[in-house]
Amino acid sequence: MSFQPSSISASSYLRIFLLCAFCCEFSFIAGAETIQLNPVADTTLLEEFSDNNMGGHTHLAAGLTRTGNSRRALLRFDLEGQIPADAAILSAELTLDVTLAGNTNNGAMFELLRVLKDWEEGDKDSNLGRAAENGEATWLSRRHQGELWDSPGMQQGGDFAEAASSMTFVGDLGTYTWTGLEGDVQSWLDDSSTNFGWLFKDQAESTNQTARRFASREDTARAPILTIEFEAGPSFLPGDANEDGVVGLEDFVILKDNFGATNATRQLGDFNEDGQVGLDDFVILKDNFGTTEGNAVPEPSSACLALLGLLAIIHGSRQAVRLRRSR
Numbered sequence: 001m002s003f004q005p006s007s008i009s010a011s012s013y014l015r016i017f018l019l020c021a022f023c024c025e026f027s028f029i030a031g032a033e034t035i036q037l038n039p040v041a042d043t044t045l046l047e048e049f050s051d052n053n054m055g056g057h058t059h060l061a062a063g064l065t066r067t068g069n070s071r072r073a074l075l076r077f078d079l080e081g082q083i084p085a086d087a088a089i090l091s092a093e094l095t096l097d098v099t100l101a102g103n104t105n106n107g108a109m110f111e112l113l114r115v116l117k118d119w120e121e122g123d124k125d126s127n128l129g130r131a132a133e134n135g136e137a138t139w140l141s142r143r144h145q146g147e148l149w150d151s152p153g154m155q156q157g158g159d160f161a162e163a164a165s166s167m168t169f170v171g172d173l174g175t176y177t178w179t180g181l182e183g184d185v186q187s188w189l190d191d192s193s194t195n196f197g198w199l200f201k202d203q204a205e206s207t208n209q210t211a212r213r214f215a216s217r218e219d220t221a222r223a224p225i226l227t228i229e230f231e232a233g234p235s236f237l238p239g240d241a242n243e244d245g246v247v248g249l250e251d252f253v254i255l256k257d258n259f260g261a262t263n264a265t266r267q268l269g270d271f272n273e274d275g276q277v278g279l280d281d282f283v284i285l286k287d288n289f290g291t292t293e294g295n296a297v298p299e300p301s302s303a304c305l306a307l308l309g310l311l312a313i314i315h316g317s318r319q320a321v322r323l324r325r326s327r
């Protein structure tokens, strides 16, 4: 007996689909993901060496020196291509490694503040920096021989945000973490043109010898780490035709009933929104079958569902031929 695709009824589809769904192996993938990023730029501004740049050195410095001069650091992270543009940031925290503390008795609160203007890292590399070349960030300039900061060492409210994003007390050598940075990261993900990174400084800058060295990105073994937990996801669930938050059998039935339709909508099974309900839409449903909004993602074996797609197409085309003949 030969195989007769046109003899397959709609109810047969459902039986095959159910059988496949039960036979398929399901694996579960967590909805939230975590990524760790090193800075793409970091440097130190030195008060008494106000035209020096230190962007290529292996440490950042922040706090007040023995003689009361300020050190302030800048760090920027690139999110583009690292996190989906439509992701929701669940948490973000920055970890820094203190590699030298001049006076470990003089611990201090260190804070991160959003930078509001662009700056250039530069590549000078000694403990006190070296004379900046054009374009490199210094205590006076966000770009040497180009744009000055609003005031030397950067101005609160103009060059950096009024309110700190995070604060942590730093004492002896070791690693320290600044938490609660998800708002900043989300805003940079939503609009990358506002991503100028953070200013890192001693909050009070009132006690000498709070200055510490923190490993910079050039110290690859101990570089700053921004840990971001995010949940990727479009505003609608691909394959969820009836918009009940689950990609399931009901969505398959909707797609099947509308297979071949033109001027279709997502609610009729046109998941890639090209106006037609077709094989591409079936593949989207197959790839997302079992997905629920914000939760685990069961992943059925693709082979059995691909077979269903093929059957659906054959059936759809035979039905169309029969309809045309009957007219």
Ligand SMILES: [Ca+2]
Binding pocket: 041, 042, 043, 054, 055, 056, 057, 121, 216, 217, 218
């Ligand atoms: Ca650097």
Ligand SMILES: [Ca+2]
Binding pocket: 239, 240, 241, 242, 243, 244, 245, 246, 247, 248, 250, 251
């Ligand atoms: Ca659904």
Ligand SMILES: [Ca+2]
Binding pocket: 269, 270, 271, 272, 273, 274, 275, 276, 277, 278, 280, 281
């Ligand atoms: Ca489509």
